[in-house]
Amino acid sequence: MTLDLLRFTTAGSVDDGKSTLIGRLLYDSKQVFEDQLEHVALASERRGGEGTLDLALLTDGLRAEREQGITIDVAYRYFATTRRRFIIADCPGHRQYTRNMVTGASTADVAVVLIDARRGVLEQSKRHAFISSLLRIPHMVVAVNKMDLVDYSQARFQEIVDDFAGFAEKLAGPGAPGPDITYIPMSALEGDNVVERSTRMPWYEGPMLLEHLEQVEVAYDHPDEKPARFPVQWVIRPAGPAETEDYRGYAGQLASGALRRGQEVLVLPGGGRTRIAAIDTFDGELEEAMAPMSLTLRLEDELDVSRGELICHPDRPPAVGRELAADVCWMTDEPLRVGSRYLVKHTSRNATAIVEAIEDVLDVHTLERGEAGTELALNDIGRVRLRTSSPLAFDPYTANRRTGSFILIDESSNRTVGAGMIAPER
Amino acid sequence: MSRSGAPSSVTARPQLSHLRALESEGIHVMREVAAEFERPVLLFSGGKDSIVLLRLAEKAFRPAPFPFPLMHVDTGHNFPEVIEFRDRRVAELGERLIVASVQDSIDKGRVVEETGPRASRNRLQTVTLLDAIAEHGFDAAFGGARRDEERARAKERIFSFRDDFGQWDPKNQRPELWNLYNGRIHRGEHVRVFPMSNWTELDVWEYVDQEELEVPSIYYAHQREVFRRDDMVYAWRPGTELLPGEEVFTETVRYRTVGDMTCTGGVLSSASTLEDVVREISVTRITERGETRADDRVSEAAMEDRKKAGYF
Numbered sequence: 082m083t084l085d086l087l088r089f090t091t092a093g094s095v096d097d098g099k100s101t102l103i104g105r106l107l108y109d110s111k112q113v114f115e116d117q118l119e120h121v122a123l124a125s126e127r128r129g130g131e132g133t134l135d136l137a138l139l140t141d142g143l144r145a146e147r148e149q150g151i152t153i154d155v156a157y158r159y160f161a162t163t164r165r166r167f168i169i170a171d172c173p174g175h176r177q178y179t180r181n182m183v184t185g186a187s188t189a190d191v192a193v194v195l196i197d198a199r200r201g202v203l204e205q206s207k208r209h210a211f212i213s214s215l216l217r218i219p220h221m222v223v224a225v226n227k228m229d230l231v232d233y234s235q236a237r238f239q240e241i242v243d244d245f246a247g248f249a250e251k252l253a254g255p256g257a258p259g260p261d262i263t264y265i266p267m268s269a270l271e272g273d274n275v276v277e278r279s280t281r282m283p284w285y286e287g288p289m290l291l292e293h294l295e296q297v298e299v300a301y302d303h304p305d306e307k308p309a310r311f312p313v314q315w316v317i318r319p320a321g322p323a324e325t326e327d328y329r330g331y332a333g334q335l336a337s338g339a340l341r342r343g344q345e346v347l348v349l350p351g352g353g354r355t356r357i358a359a360i361d362t363f364d365g366e367l368e369e370a371m372a373p374m375s376l377t378l379r380l381e382d383e384l385d386v387s388r389g390e391l392i393c394h395p396d397r398p399p400a401v402g403r404e405l406a407a408d409v410c411w412m413t414d415e416p417l418r419v420g421s422r423y424l425v426k427h428t429s430r431n432a433t434a435i436v437e438a439i440e441d442v443l444d445v446h447t448l449e450r451g452e453a454g455t456e457l458a459l460n461d462i463g464r465v466r467l468r469t470s471s472p473l474a475f476d477p478y479t480a481n482r483r484t485g486s487f488i489l490i491d492e493s494s495n496r497t498v499g500a501g502m503i504a505p506e507r
Numbered sequence: 508m509s510r511s512g513a514p515s516s517v518t519a520r521p522q523l524s525h526l527r528a529l530e531s532e533g534i535h536v537m538r539e540v541a542a543e544f545e546r547p548v549l550l551f552s553g554g555k556d557s558i559v560l561l562r563l564a565e566k567a568f569r570p571a572p573f574p575f576p577l578m579h580v581d582t583g584h585n586f587p588e589v590i591e592f593r594d595r596r597v598a599e600l601g602e603r604l605i606v607a608s609v610q611d612s613i614d615k616g617r618v619v620e621e622t623g624p625r626a627s628r629n630r631l632q633t634v635t636l637l638d639a640i641a642e643h644g645f646d647a648a649f650g651g652a653r654r655d656e657e658r659a660r661a662k663e664r665i666f667s668f669r670d671d672f673g674q675w676d677p678k679n680q681r682p683e684l685w686n687l688y689n690g691r692i693h694r695g696e697h698v699r700v701f702p703m704s705n706w707t708e709l710d711v712w713e714y715v716d717q718e719e720l721e722v723p724s725i726y727y728a729h730q731r732e733v734f735r736r737d738d739m740v741y742a743w744r745p746g747t748e749l750l751p752g753e754e755v756f757t758e759t760v761r762y763r764t765v766g767d768m769t770c771t772g773g774v775l776s777s778a779s780t781l782e783d784v785v786r787e788i789s790v791t792r793i794t795e796r797g798e799t800r801a802d803d804r805v806s807e808a809a810m811e812d813r814k815k816a817g818y819f
Contacts, residue, residue, distance in 0.1 A: 086525035116797030154662050154680065159655045159707050166525045168705055180682055187684040314538040319571035328570055334535040334686075363566040374523065375534035375566070388542050412682055426687050429542070488687045495691035497681045 087299055090170040090185040090218070092209040093195030098226045101135075102195065102269035103158060103171055106291060109276035112160035155185045164295040179445070179460035180412040182209065183500050186216035187486070190299040193222045193290070198231045198266070202244045208445045210245075214252040214260050215408065215462070215502065217482055220297050221260040224290065228282065229268040235284045238266045251448050265290055307372070308397035309338030309346075310476070310484045312428035313390050317377055330361055330377035331386055333429065336483035338394070339371040340378070347395040348386055349474035354395060355382040389430035391474040391484070399476045399484055400506060406440065407478075407501040409457065409465045409489070416456035417465070417489075417499060425469060425501075427487035433470040434489065440464040464504065478502035526714050530563065533702035535686060536665055537567040537649070540700050543690035544647040547575040547700075548640075550819065551604070553585070553593040554765035555711055555722050556651025556703060561600065562718055563702055576603040578648075580636050582628040582767045583610045586742070589765055592723040607639035624748035627769045633818045637673040640697055647690070647698045650819050655707045657796055659811035665704045671695035673817030699819075708763075708795050712785045728761045728779045739772030739799070763788075763795045772799045 093099035107113050113121075125135040158169040170185035172178075186192060192213035196206050213221055223245055231237045242264045253259035265274055266285050273279030276291045288296070317330040340346075345356050360367040361377040370376050378392060386392070393399065411417050417436060425434040441450040442463040450464070457463045478485030489499035540547050549564060551557045564573050579593060597604040609628050612618045617638060618631040640648060654661045664680050666688045681689055692698060703711070715722060732743045734753045741747075743755045760773030761784070778784045791798075796810075810818075 086528045114794045114797065115792045116794055154677070156661045157654045157705070158661065159705070161707070161709070166707075166710075184682045184684055188686075314535070315542050315567075317568065317571050332538055332567070334531055363569050371523070373528060373531050375531040375538075424691070426689065429539070482685065486685045486687065488684055488689060490689055490691055495689070495693065497684070497689045500682070500684045 085164070086166045086168070087191065087294060087297070088168045088170065088189050089191035089193055089294060090172055090182075090189040090213070091193045091195065092172050092182055092185070092213070093206075093226075098197070098269045099171070099195050102193075102224065102226065102267075102275065102290075103169060104135075105269045105272060105275045106169075107158065107160055109272060110160050110162055110291065155181050162291065162295060167294065179208075179212065179410060179462070182212045183216060183410045183412075186213055186218055187482075187500065189213075189216075189218050191220045191222060191294065191297055192218040192260070193224055195224050195226050196241060196245070198225050198227045198237055198241065201241055202248065204446055206245075207248055207448075210249065210252065211445055211448055217479060217502075219260060221262045222290065222293060223262060223264045224269075225264065225266045226269055228266045228273060228279075229271050233266075233268075233273075233279070233281045235282070238264075238285075263287065263293055265293065307337040307481065308399075309340050309392075309394045310336040310399065310428075310481065311340065311376075311378065311392040312336060312430070312484070313386055313388055313392065314429045315388060316386070328379075329383075330379050331392065332375075332377045333392075334375045335370055335372040336428065337372045337481055339369060340376075340392075340394075341369045342367070345395055346380070346392050347398055348384055349391045349393065349398065350401045350472040351384070351386075351390065353382075353384040353386075355380045355384055357381070389428070391428065393474075399474045399481075401472050401474050403469045403472050404437075404466070405469070405473065405475060406464060406466050406504040406506075407487070408443070408462055408504060409502075410462045410500045411457040411459060411498065412500065413491070413496060413498040414459050415491075415498075416458050418456045422492065423498065424490040424492055425467070425473075425487050426490065427473050427475065428484055430471075430473060432473065433492075434467040437466040437468050440466060465501070467501075475503050477505040479505060526710060526717060529703075529706055529710060530566065530714070532686070532705065533560075533563040534567040536688070536700060536702040537563055539688050539690065540647050540649065540698075541568070541574045543688075544698070546643065546645050547647040547649065548578045548605070548643065548645045549573070549575055549649040550636075550651070551577040551579055551593065551597075552651075552765060553579070553589040553596070553723055554651065555715060555726065556653065556706075558596070558720055558722055559703060559706075559711055559714055560649055560651050561596065562714075562720060565600070573600075573602050575649075576605055578605040578607060578639060578643075578645075580607045580632050580639070581609065582632055583608065584628055584767045584769050586723070586725050586762075586765065586768055588725050589723045592721070596721070605639070605643065607635050609635045611635070612638065624750050626748075627767060629767050629770050630813070632767075633673075633813065633816055636819070637817050640673070645697060646692060647700055649700050649702060651703055652699075652701050652819060653706050653708070653711075654701075654704050656794070657810045659814055663701070663704070663814075665701055666690060667699040667701065668692070669697050669699060669817065673697070675699075675814045675817070677811065677815070709785075709788050712781075712788050716781050716785055723765065725762045725765065726784065728759050728777050728783075730757055731760050731773065732756070733758045733760060733773060740775065741772055742768050744768060762799065764799045766799075774798060 156171045160167050172181045172185040194209045267274040274289045313331045314333040358381045359379040360370050419436050421436050425432050439453040441453045444451050476484040485503045487501040491498045609631050612635045613620050618634045664683045733740045734743050734755050761776045778787045
């Protein structure tokens with residue numbers, strides 16, 4: 082099965098041409114509408130003089146962004162080719178950088194990391210790559226941009242590839258292979274190797290960016306390889322006409338794997354076992370369903386299943402417990418402190434969590450895990466031990482992005498303050 | 508369970524098209540809201556996007572009734588075909604519809620009607636909407652807005668937080684990670700929820716086609732008395748004040764968006780079937796709001812400003 086919808090994220094430093102690249106993808110794939118182009122042309126001329134067309138302006142959405150010439154927040158863009166639909170999460174490179182990058186990366190199948198061919202692999206490129214791999218984006222494209230400014234030099238490209246590859250070895254962790262990386266030399270400004278093959282780099286035989294994005298495998302391509310995880314969101318119990326009186330359906334979205342009618346299932350954290358009596362959808366019953374479909378399950382036995390419980394295959398269950406360790410990206414000014422309480426939302430389950438310890442803090446420059454203090458500051462990423470008010474059924478994030486992730490919410494402000502990725506159990 | 512009545516069994520391994528993936532995401536969002544909010548409402552305008560929302564709600568909650576009512580903010584200047592469709596669709600679904608009327612807001616002195624040939628009730632809707640949300644104590648309101656529609660919307664979250672004045676603060680949005688939505692609010696605040704954030708206009712039409720959904724007749728080419736203003740073609744109706752030089756003529760048009768008659772332009776088109784419309788949309792070179800909405804032409808940030816004030 083192939084999914085014809087691909088989500089990718091773009092990240093880059095200030096001025097390395099990220100907005101131009103997105104503008105180029107939209108423009109060359111003919112996804113820019115005339116009235117949008119008119120807006121861009123007017124704004125370009127106001128800023129750059131007559132006749133200029135700044136494709137970067139296509140992606141600046143808010144008034145403050147246009148006024149200040151910066152990108153404030155993650156913006157979502159849409160385009161399509163005959164092969165696939167694409168959703169771009171465009172992450173700003175500077176302000177609130179880690180928080181935005183983590184947000185955009187959380188749903189992406191591919192990360193496009195931009196590198197300015199003149200400047201080479203900067204600290205910031207490394208951080209982008211690191212966060213992409215921490216968020217388990219399976220594929221990475223290293224877009225070596227502005228090749229026009231280094232005379233389309235193969236030697237310069239190779240130098241950057243070697244440099245980046247040396248660093249990328251460090252991205253693989255224990256039990257977690259590093260991302261699959263594709264290097265593409267391009268000039269977003271001139272249009273080389275973005276949609277159209279460059280005639281100025283005959284030495285490059287790999288794919289163009291769009292071609293690659295059309296072909297790369299996405300997360301749900303092999304549902305059978307992952308164990309089934311079905312968090313119950315909502316119990317459907319119609320009151321009313323007699324024919325639906327006994328109906329009791331467990332509604333949710335299959336987070337991973339596949340489920341079949343008649344198969345034995347385990348309900349966690351309770352531990353009850355039963356079989357799937359039916360897989361219902363509005364369009365009829367299914368024999369088999371796979372992620373990421375939304376379904377309603379009916380079970381053979383009357384178990385007391387409610388929102389927040391997880392239905393899975395009994396042979397490969399997730400861990401169940403009230404203690405867990407996770408890499409937490411902290412997203413607010415008020416630091417995370419040992420002993421603090423937060424609300425935790427994990428799959429469809431809400432609980433309260435207490436911070437037991439901060440074990441270490443990741444240095445996103447060196448990728449070393451350093452000595453932790455007693456708090457995590459804004460944009461820090463650290464290994465945190467949490468104890469929860471009720472048991473959670475979870476997988477390591479490296480094995481399952483859906484059942485391995487959670488958010489932390491501040492109880493008084495209600496703001497989302499942290500993003501957690503559950504670590505493998507030791 | 509199935510629409511034909513008798514349960515049908517699908518044995519072939521399902522293929523997950525991009526429409527099915529978007530549909531599943533929308534259903535997931537709706538169920539999260541039903542579970543985490545006390546008083547949600549679904550904003551139903553009779554337009555194509557909210558027609559899709561209703562189908563997503565059917566897919567999320569049947570065979571039970573929806574766990575929320577529907578609400579229409581009626582400017583009193585809607586196309587009659589759309590109001591007729593709205594009432595028929597609600598009756599078919601057997602769900603409850605609340606109509607919040609801009610005329611009532613005017614009568615109560617909550618808003619002052621604009622006057623002159625360019626008068627529109629578009630801005631007034633915001634007050635009617637916020638009043639209705641407060642009156643009914645709604646804490647979440649589903650809308651059919653999409654991020655591809657407009658550049659301020661491109662930055663908006665699926666769960667879009669509104670303070671106790673109904674305001675959106677684009678620079679201070681909650682980060683939205685994975686598919687974990689933070690539905691926590693204080694009393695008086697609410698959340699606008701956009702289950703179709705990731706859909707494009709073409710996706711909507713392809714879905715209407717796939718699901719065989721009925722849409723109001725004004726989406727298809729028809730003859731109408733119109734007049735031309737600001738490069739757009741508007742429907743003429745009794746009482747419309749014309750500017751000097753404007754005249755009423757008959758034209759074959761269809762609508763790409765359904766809004767207030769006073770600020771929604773028609774498109775010159777001969778697309779009279781769903782197939783024609785899908786074909787037309789797949790090759791169009793102009794965005795739907797650019798082509799049909801006078802309200803977005805006011806300034807570069809017209810939508811952003813209206814959204815900050817509490818608009819849809």
